[in-house]
Each structure stands twice: as structure tokens, then as C-alpha cells.
Amino acid sequence: MSIAVLLKQVPxxxxxxxxxxxxxxxxxxxxxxxxxxxxxxxxxxxxxKSEGLGDIIAITCGPSRSxxxxxxxxxxxxxxxxxxxxxxxxxxxxNIQKLLSSALNRLNCxxxxxxxxAADTNSGSTGPGIASLMEITCVSxxxxxxxxxxxxxxxxxxxxxxxEIQASKPCLFTFDKGTEELRRPNVRGIMMAKKKxxxxxxxxxxxxxxxxxxxxxxxxxxxxxxxxxxKFQGADSVASVVQKLREEANVI
Amino acid sequence: MEISIIAENIGGSLNPVTAQxxxxxxxxxxxxxxxxxxxxxxxxxxxxxxVSKVVSVEGDCFANFxxxxxxxxxxxAVTGEILLSSSSNFGREIMAIIAAMRDIPxxxxxxDLSADMAITRPILSGxxxxxxxIGGSCCLTIRANVFxxxxxxxxxxxxxxxxxxxxxxxxxxxIAKADEKLDVSEAEIIISGxxxxxxxxxxxxxxxxxxxxxxxxxxxxxxxxxxEQIPHSMQVGQTGKTVTPKLYIAVGISGAIQHLAGMxxxxxxxxxxxxxxxxxxxxxxxxxxxxxEDALPLLKTELEKLVLD
Amino acid sequence: xxxxxxxxxxxxxxxTEEELMIRDMVRDWVEKEIIPNxxxxxRNGVFPDKWREDLGNMGVLGAPLKGYGCPGLSYTAYGxxxxxxxxxxxxxxxFASVQGSLAMYPIWDFGSEExxxxxxxxxxxxELIGCFGxxxxxxxxxxGDMITRAKEEGDYYVLNGAKMWITNGTIAxxxxxxxxxxxxxxxxxxxxxxxxxSAPEMKGKHSLKASITSELVLQDCKIPKDRIxxxxxxxRGPFSCLNNxxxxxxxxxxxxAQACFHSAKEYAMSRIQFDNPIASYQLVQNKLAWMxxxxxxxQLLAYHVGKKKDDGNWIPEQISLAKMNNVDIALEIARMAxxxxxxxxxxxxxxxxxxxxxxxxxxxxxxxxDIHNLIIGRYITxxxxxxxxx
Numbered sequence: 002m003s004i005a006v007l008l009k010q011v012p013x014x015x016x017x018x019x020x021x022x023x024x025x026x027x028x029x030x031x032x033x034x035x036x037x038x039x040x041x042x043x044x045x046x047x048x049x050k051s052e053g054l055g056d057i058i059a060i061t062c063g064p065s066r067s068x069x070x071x072x073x074x075x076x077x078x079x080x081x082x083x084x085x086x087x088x089x090x091x092x093x094x095x096n097i098q099k100l101l102s103s104a105l106n107r108l109n110c111x112x113x114x115x116x117x118x119a120a121d122t123n124s125g126s127t128g129p130g131i132a133s134l135m136e137i138t139c140v141s142x143x144x145x146x147x148x149x150x151x152x153x154x155x156x157x158x159x160x161x162x163x164x165e166i167q168a169s170k171p172c173l174f175t176f177d178k179g180t181e182e183l184r185r186p187n188v189r190g191i192m193m194a195k196k197k198x199x200x201x202x203x204x205x206x207x208x209x210x211x212x213x214x215x216x217x218x219x220x221x222x223x224x225x226x227x228x229x230x231x232k233f234q235g236a237d238s239v240a241s242v243v244q245k246l247r248e249e250a251n252v253i
Numbered sequence: 254m255e256i257s258i259i260a261e262n263i264g265g266s267l268n269p270v271t272a273q274x275x276x277x278x279x280x281x282x283x284x285x286x287x288x289x290x291x292x293x294x295x296x297x298x299x300x301x302x303x304v305s306k307v308v309s310v311e312g313d314c315f316a317n318f319x320x321x322x323x324x325x326x327x328x329x330a331v332t333g334e335i336l337l338s339s340s341s342n343f344g345r346e347i348m349a350i351i352a353a354m355r356d357i358p359x360x361x362x363x364x365d366l367s368a369d370m371a372i373t374r375p376i377l378s379g380x381x382x383x384x385x386x387i388g389g390s391c392c393l394t395i396r397a398n399v400f401x402x403x404x405x406x407x408x409x410x411x412x413x414x415x416x417x418x419x420x421x422x423x424x425x426x427x428i429a430k431a432d433e434k435l436d437v438s439e440a441e442i443i444i445s446g447x448x449x450x451x452x453x454x455x456x457x458x459x460x461x462x463x464x465x466x467x468x469x470x471x472x473x474x475x476x477x478x479x480x481e482q483i484p485h486s487m488q489v490g491q492t493g494k495t496v497t498p499k500l501y502i503a504v505g506i507s508g509a510i511q512h513l514a515g516m517x518x519x520x521x522x523x524x525x526x527x528x529x530x531x532x533x534x535x536x537x538x539x540x541x542x543x544x545x546e547d548a549l550p551l552l553k554t555e556l557e558k559l560v561l562d
Numbered sequence: 563x564x565x566x567x568x569x570x571x572x573x574x575x576x577x578t579e580e581e582l583m584i585r586d587m588v589r590d591w592v593e594k595e596i597i598p599n600x601x602x603x604x605r606n607g608v609f610p611d612k613w614r615e616d617l618g619n620m621g622v623l624g625a626p627l628k629g630y631g632c633p634g635l636s637y638t639a640y641g642x643x644x645x646x647x648x649x650x651x652x653x654x655x656x657f658a659s660v661q662g663s664l665a666m667y668p669i670w671d672f673g674s675e676e677x678x679x680x681x682x683x684x685x686x687x688x689e690l691i692g693c694f695g696x697x698x699x700x701x702x703x704x705x706g707d708m709i710t711r712a713k714e715e716g717d718y719y720v721l722n723g724a725k726m727w728i729t730n731g732t733i734a735x736x737x738x739x740x741x742x743x744x745x746x747x748x749x750x751x752x753x754x755x756x757x758x759x760s761a762p763e764m765k766g767k768h769s770l771k772a773s774i775t776s777e778l779v780l781q782d783c784k785i786p787k788d789r790i791x792x793x794x795x796x797x798r799g800p801f802s803c804l805n806n807x808x809x810x811x812x813x814x815x816x817x818x819a820q821a822c823f824h825s826a827k828e829y830a831m832s833r834i835q836f837d838n839p840i841a842s843y844q845l846v847q848n849k850l851a852w853m854x855x856x857x858x859x860x861q862l863l864a865y866h867v868g869k870k871k872d873d874g875n876w877i878p879e880q881i882s883l884a885k886m887n888n889v890d891i892a893l894e895i896a897r898m899a900x901x902x903x904x905x906x907x908x909x910x911x912x913x914x915x916x917x918x919x920x921x922x923x924x925x926x927x928x929x930x931x932d933i934h935n936l937i938i939g940r941y942i943t944x945x946x947x948x949x950x951x952x
Contacts, residue, residue: 012377014378015564018377018380018381020381025376025377025381031566032566069579072579072583073583076583093358094349094358094359095352095353095356095358098353117342118345120377120378121376121377122361122376123361123362123375123376123377123378124345124359124360124361124362125342125345125346125349125361126345126348126349126352126359126361127349128349129320129345129346129347129349129350129353130349130350130352130353130359131353132320132321132350133321133324133349133350133351133353133354134353136321137321137421138319138321138421138422139320139321139346139350139421140320140422141320141342141346142342154425159318160263161427161429161430162427162428162429162430163427163428163430164317164424164425164426164427164428165424165425165426165427165428166422166423166424166425167422167423167424167425168421168422169421169422172421175346177342178439185587185590185591185620186583186587187587187619187620187621188584188587188620188621188622188625188633188635189621189633191580191583191584191587192580192635194583195579195580214358215358215387215388215389215391216358216360216385216386216387217385217386217387217388218383218385219371219384219385219386220383220384221376221381221382221383221384222381222382222384223381223382224375224379224380224381224382225382227521227538228538230522230534230535230536230537230538230539230540231538231539231540232529232534232537232540232541232542233539233540233541233542234529234542234543235541235542235543235547236541236543236544236547236548236551237551238541238543239541239543239548239551239552239555240551240555242523242539242541243552243555243556243559245539246500246521246523246539247398247559250500250520250521250538251398251399252442252499252500252520252521253398253442253466253500253556253559253560474911490911491911491912492601492910492911510829510832510833510906511906511909511911513832514828514832517832535834
């Protein structure tokens with residue numbers, strides 16, 4: 002049985018973001034990484050592989066530079082690597098969902114793991130959208146997956162705690178913060194990774210026509226400067242500060 | 254144009270964010286229907302000002318949360334052209350599934366929106382703001398606590414639809430949240446104490462507040478070095494942890510450069526210190542010159558009120 | 563801000579994908595395991611066993627050695643590993659240098675097949691720790707006149723003497739000890755537990771505090787005859803080892819310098835004095851620019867000598883130049899960085915004085931700064947100036 006892991010390459014979360022014209026300057030990004038929630042999915046897949054569940058197919062949909070994260074995945078143990086090559090930024094998740102589900106349908110994976118949302122778009126549409134298109138079970142906010150005989154038990158995070166979910170296959174799981182961080186590669190893994198070939202697919206290979214979306218990109222800008230700090234005398238100001246935290250800062 | 258809002262429940266009642274989503278629907282100027290999955294919060298939804306109809310979708314599949322099953326049931330009951338929900342984990346999942354079912358676009362976590370559907374949303378963990386335009390049928394999820402809530406003098410019609418979907422999951426066991434202390438490096442909100450707290454036992458005030466707002470409790474190096482009871486794992490600063498929460502509340506912390514190194518990139522900083530010249534006020538967005546003894550009890554009360562709101 | 567390393571002349575573009583992945587693997591480990599724990603390790607004078615285990619698991623020990631379970635990486639990759647380890651702490655890099663270049667390497671190059679198969683795979687995994695016994699209390703820069711001697715006695719060699727300043731000694735499972743057999747320097751593998759062998763720790767160091775430094779005491783130490791390294795006689799043996807270690811150090815020093823530069827820059831940008839960040843003042847900018855200049859030059863030296871090592875087209879003097887220059891400027895950068903940090907620079911909140919104190923040792927060991935100068939002086943003139951007849 003193969004375990005598919007969907008990985009997205011994003012600017013490293015420690016990167017400084019700069020702007021060029023009216024968009025984020027992606028060429029100025031110095032470090033690209035696997036999106037953090039996807040890393041939890043990959044670690045879970047590696048653990049399931051070590052418990053004998055099956056081999057791992059790492060899949061990414063993105064421009065040429067994103068093949069690097071497939072090599073990184075191979076270095077920690079991913080067995081096959083698939084790169085759906087699409088160069089341009091896509092502002093409509095539907096295209097990404099169609100491409101990935103088309104690839105997944107061909108691979109016939111019973112288990113698909115991915116992060117709950119990507120660290121660049123912060124949306125979270127891709128995983129559930131793919132489950133919808135493939136008409137398979139979707140379990141979200143997972144922190145861990147365990148094998149129980151023929152079944153998989155997922156720990157799902159909720160507002161009041163966790164639930165042990167038994168899901169019927171085929172199933173797509175989206176990962177919240179997992180119980181384990183992604184393992185570090187070692188030299189052997191890194192040297193073996195360079196021998197792994199990457200299967201590159203185009204939209205036409207997958208018989209997917211990219212649609213012109215009704216979503217029109219306007220601009221990306223720096224967040225507004227925060228107003229200068231406000232200082233208040235005395236404990237009586239606490240009430241108004243708390244109000245401001247809700248209304249001005251929107252942090253509570 | 255009909256706008257359908259997918260409501261969410263919190264502990265069996267209507268999540269108050271629904272009233273905020275109604276305000277957003279009013280910006281878009283359509284007829285508002287609130288869809289209540291599983292029959293939760295139906296009466297409350299009907300009272301929100303500006304709601305024309307409430308549709309309660311009920312069925313066995315709503316016993317436990319199953320994203321696909323719930324979405325199928327909700328989708329069958331939704332007749333709106335534009336679908337709205339909050340951008341909670343629940344909202345994002347349901348709306349993404351429904352958008353794929355309907356082959357319509359979805360935009361998540363919207364913080365601003367105009368009548369002609371010019372949309373603003375944060376990306377890259379808030380390091381950038383994205384503006385988009387959308388037309389036609391679509392799913393939109395809205396960030397909580399950005400839009401004002403609509404009033405509650407409404408009186409909408411309520412309709413009930415029964416629907417059974419196939420459920421693909423079963424809940425084997427529910428495990429209540431363990432009373433684990435949140436780690437500072439992961440928390441979205443942190444409240445930290447410094448040597449100004451006077452005694453390590455006084456950190457109990459910080460813990461009380463942390464429980465109300467789901468925060469982690471941190472400490473300055475001075476507190477960690479002075480008091481054995483304050484462990485190094487709580488330390489924020491140059492040799493402690495570097496944190497980037499959305500809110501950092503520094504209590505009785507002077508703001509030495511080593512501490513600032515660990516928390517100055519917090520989105521918002523609140524400082525409580527009785528010394529008006531404390532350097533922490535130089536980086537605080539909201540500084541309160543007061544002893545913690547005076548300020549913390551008030552802070553606790555105000556936060557309790559806010560959270561219950 | 564997160565550490566990214568300084569790469570002003572784009573050395574990164576010259577590295578292979580694997581070299582970058584290896585560098586990033588070690589950088590990430592240092593970030594997560596060393597940086598949060600090093601100050602305490604130094605305060606307690608401890609090299610945590612977990613670090614040995616992690617280094618073994620990562621597969622970075624004996625980096626450039628091929629076969630026998632060893633990583634078989636390029637010298638550039640070895641250099642990058644040293645750079646990232648020393649960005650954390652010179653003591654951590656010293657552990658790896660000694661293990662790989664001074665203990666594994668002589669067995670790999672001069673050992674018998676049995677010795678190679680017996681020791682190297684376990685040393686590569688970090689399961690066996692090695693150390694290198696060359697320096698003596700009275701013979702540092704002048705190892706050729708060492709007095710540790712070996713005598714053949716039936717099926718054994720009996721060793722007598724003392725070695726000093728031996729990294730890893732007290733925690734080592736084996737020591738490659740250089741001693742004179744019939745007046746000729748030979749290498750011997752002495753194991754922990756051999757009769758007449760002890761390795762007491764040298765305490766009271768102000769430098770390399772997280773590294774274990776020891777004496778090796780050989781009192782009628784009896785070892786089986788098959789422990790001699792058959793493949794080399796004379797100083798060529800230990801000097802070959804030292805050349806490899808020195809190469810790693812030339813990269814390591816760059817890592818230490820980068821750590822100090824990064825800290826100085828971050829500090830200067832946030833420290834406000836007279837209403838401005840001190841980074842806005844000319845004297846501070848002058849210092850930061852000098853640091854960037856020297857780090858860049860040092861990187862180019864290290865990178866180029868690594869390429870020469872990989873091509874097999876190098877002479878020891880080229881390594882001497884890189885080690886000498888890079889450690890020298892790293893120490894100057896550490897001192898300058900301390901100055902920029904002001905009084906804060908003396909606290910272990912900042913890594914500066916730890917690097918500074920460490921680099922004093924790094925400047926002295928593996929050939930002192932002055933000795934490398936004389937190595938180059940001899941290369942230029944053909945005249946050795948290490949010694950003279952009074």
C-alpha cells in the first residue's frame with residue numbers, strides 16, 4: 002500500500018518578506034522550505050512506513066524550484082517523488098486541487114496525508130477540496146495516526162480535547178501540529194536522495210485544463226505600520242486597553 | 254442574490270461569530286439565510302438582525318463531525334449563490350469541501366470586503382496583505398472579531414430539512430484536554446512575569462489569566478535566575494526562547510535588551526510596570542504604568558468579560 | 563533574526579545540492595541541540611553523550627574517509643560540517659575533528675585491514691570514541707623529540723610516557739598514540755582498559771570548556787603487537803592527520819567568526835545609545851565592515867583549499883595558510899564583537915566571549931599561529947627557522 006504525502010514549498014517561516022511592485026518579491030526569498038504542517042504529515046508517513054504500512058509517494062505541485070523539497074523528503078525516507086510542474090502563481094485553489102487529485106487517482110493511494118494549511122496562503126482549502134473531488138473520507142486537524150489491525154486511528158484535535166477517529170479508506174488526513182517534529186536526515190539519506198529520480202508531470206499529462214478563474218489578483222502589500230505605542234497611567238486604564246486589544250489589535 | 258451563511262455551534266449554542274458574518278452578508282447586500290448544521294443554534298440565528306431565513310439541517314450524520322458527510326448534507330440545503338462562514342478550522346474545511354463540490358472558487362480568512370467583492374486577506378502569517386477581486390458564485394470564510402456583530406432584533410422564518418449522508422468516520426474515544434501548560438514557543442498569546450512580580454508564588458496571578466485567554470506563561474531571565482520555582486523552560490530572551498506570539502503581555506519586566514531580543518517581534522506587546530521609565534515601554538504597543546498588584550485583578554476581570562462576550 | 567550565515571561572495575552558489583543539504587542538516591542540529599544547551603555544558607565542563615550519539619546518527623564522523631562504513635564525502639562537505647559545528651562551539655567541532663581526522667584517519671590510512679574493519683565502522687557511528695596522543699608536556703611544537711617510547715616484549719609492545727592536551731581522552735575507547743620504537747615514531751592503538759593506561763581529565767580550563775581535555779598516562783602499558791599501525795613510520799604519520807584536522811579547522815574558524823558577526827550585527831541594530839542604534843555610528847560600521855571583509859576572504863581561502871583537497875592537488879603549506887589566517891581573523895572578530903556588545907558581551911547571554919576564549923585554544927592547537935607562519939616562511943625561503951643551534 003502506498004501512502005501519498007502532499008508537500009508544498011513555501012518561503013521559510015523565518016524569511017523576511019519584501020515587496021517589488023505590487024507583489025511579494027519571491028525572487029528575494031533566501032530560504033525555501035517544506036510548509037511546516039506538511040512536515041508533520043511527512044513525519045507521520047515515515048512513522049507509518051516504519052511500522053510496515055507501505056511505501057511513501059511524495060508529491061508537490063509547483064514551479065521548478067519546488068523539486069528541492071522532494072529531494073529533502075527523499076533524504077528522510079520518501080520512496081517515490083512526483084513533481085507536478087506549474088510555473089505560475091495560482092490564486093484559485095481549484096487548479097491545484099484538480100492537478101493533485103488527478104495525480105492521486107492515477108496512483109491509487111488509499112491514504113493521503115497533507116498539512117492543514119500552507120504557510121504562504123494560510124488558506125487550508127487544498128486538502129479538503131481534494132477529498133471532495135475524489136469523494137473520499139476527510140479527517141482534519143490530525144496530530145497523529147496509529148495503525149490498528151486493518152484500520153487507521155487518527156487523533157483529531159478539537160476545542161475540548163482530542164478524539165480517536167477511525168476512518169474508512171480511502172481517506173485524506175490533514176495535519177495540525179503533530180506529536181513528532183519531522184526527523185532530521187542523515188548523510189546516508191542525503192546521498193541516497195540524489196539518486197532518486199523525480200517523475201515530472203505537466204497539466205496536460207494529467208489531462209487537466211487550467212481554468213481562468215473568477216478570482217482576480219490585485220496586489221500584495223506590506224501590513225500597515227502599527228500606530229505608535231500608547232502609554233497609560235494607572236490601573237484604571239486596563240479596561241480600555243483590553244477593549245483596544247479586541248477592537249484595534251484584534252488579538253483577543 | 255441569496256447569501257447562505259453556514260453557522261457553527263459552540264457547546265451546543267450558536268457561535269457568536271455568526272452575527273459578525275451576517276454583517277458581512279449585509280455589506281454584500283443579499284438576502285441572508287443562515288444554515289444551522291445539526292440543528293444547533295436555530296432559535297438564536299433567527300434572532301440576528303437582517304436574517305431572512307434559517308434552515309436547520311438535521312440527520313444522523315450530525316452525531317459526530319465528519320467533514321464530507323456534513324458538507325454533503327449542508328450543500329443539499331444551501332441555495333445561496335455566495336456562501337459565507339467563519340474561518341475557523343470547521344468553517345475552512347466545510348467550505349473547501351462544498352466549494353469543490355460546486356466547482357466554485359473559495360477564499361479563506363477574509364479581513365476586509367467591499368460591496369463589489371474586493372477582498373483583503375492576510376498571507377504569509379500576516380507578513381503581507383493580499384487584495385483580490387472575485388465575481389460570481391463563491392465560498393468566502395471570514396476572520397472572527399474583525400467585523401462588528403449584527404444586532405439581535407430579528408425574527409426570521411425557520412425551516413427544517415432532514416438529510417442523511419454516509420458517514421466515513423467513527424469516534425472511538427474522546428479524550429478531554431489534558432491540563433497541560435502551553436509552551437511559550439508555541440503559544441499565540443504569552444503573559445510573562447519578571448523580577449517585579451516579587452515572589453514566584455505571585456506567578457499564580459499570571460496562570461489564572463493565562464487560563465482565561467489560552468495563553469502560555471513565560472518569564473524573564475531575572476525571574477528564572479532568582480527563583481528556582483521558575484524553570485528555564487519558561488524563559489523568554491536571548492538565552493531563553495525567542496517567541497513571536499500575536500500578543501505578549503510583560504508584567505513586572507523592565508525590558509532589558511536580552512529580554513527584548515526574545516520577544517520584540519511579537520505582533521502586539523502590552524507592558525505593565527510601575528516604573529514609567531522602564532525600557533519595556535519603548536517597545537510596548539499598550540503600556541500601563543501601574544503596579545501589577547493593582548493591574549492584574551482588573552485585567553483578569555476585563556478578560557473574563559471579553560471572553561464570555 | 564534567525565541565523566543565515568554570511569555569504570557575501572556567494573560561495574553557496576558553488577556548492578552541490580548534497581553539500582548544501584549536509585550543511586543545513588548540521589546547521590539545524592546545532593540550532594536545536596547545541597545553541598540552547600552549550601552555555602550550561604560549558605559551565606559544568608561537560609560534553610553530553612547525546613551529542614556524540616547525534617553526530618554518529620547524522621553520519622558526519624570521519625566525513626572524507628571512504629569505505630569501512632565511513633561517509634565518503636567531499637572535503638568541501640567536511641569543511642561545511644566543521645563550519646556549522648564551530649558556529650555552535652569550537653569544543654563540539656574539536657570532538658568531531660579529533661574523532662574523524664586524528665583518530666579515524668590514521669587507522670584508515672595507516673592501519674591493517676583487520677584494524678580498519680574492527681574500529682572504523684563503529685567509530686563512524688559514534689559507538690567508539692577515539693583520541694590522538696601526540697603532544698607531550700615538554701613537546702608541543704616540537705613533536706619530533708617526543709620521549710614517549712615503545713619497546714617490543716614478546717607478543718606485546720610496552721609503552722611508557724605521558725601525553726597532554728588530548729581532546730576526548732577521558733571519554734575515549736581508544737587512543738592513537740605516537741611513540742618512538744627504536745628511535746622511530748610509530749602509531750599504536752591503545753584501548754581504554756589496557757593495563758598501565760589511564761586518561762585523567764585536565765580541569766580548570768577557561769577555554770573549550772564543553773570539550774573533554776585529558777592527559778594520557780602510559781606506565782608500562784602493555785598492548786598486543788597487532789595494535790601497531792603498520793603503514794607509516796616517522797612524523798609523516800601524525801602530520802598527515804594534523805593536515806586533515808587543520809583543514810577542518812580552517813572552515814570551523816569561519817563558522818565561529820560568523821556566529822560572532824551575526825551576534826554583533828543583531829546587537830548593534832537593537833542597542834540604542836544617544837537615541838540611535840549603535841549600528842548607525844561610523845566606528846561600529848567600520849568594525850562590522852572589517853568583519854565582513856575578513857570572513858569573506860577566509861571563506862574563499864577555505865573553499866579553494868577544499869577544492870584542491872578534493873582534486874588531490876594540494877600541499878600542506880596551503881592548509882597551513884588557511885588554518886592560520888582563518889583562526890587569526892576569527893579571534894580578532896570575536897574580540898571586536900565583544901567590544902560592540904559592550905558590557906553585555908561578557909555575559910553568557912551572548913556567545914561572544916565563549917567563542918573568544920575557545921579561539922585562543924584553536925589558535926594554539928593543531929600547530930600554533932607562529933609555527934604555521936614558519937611553515938610558510940620555510941616554503942618561501944627554503945630555510946627552516948623552527949630551530950637553530952645556539
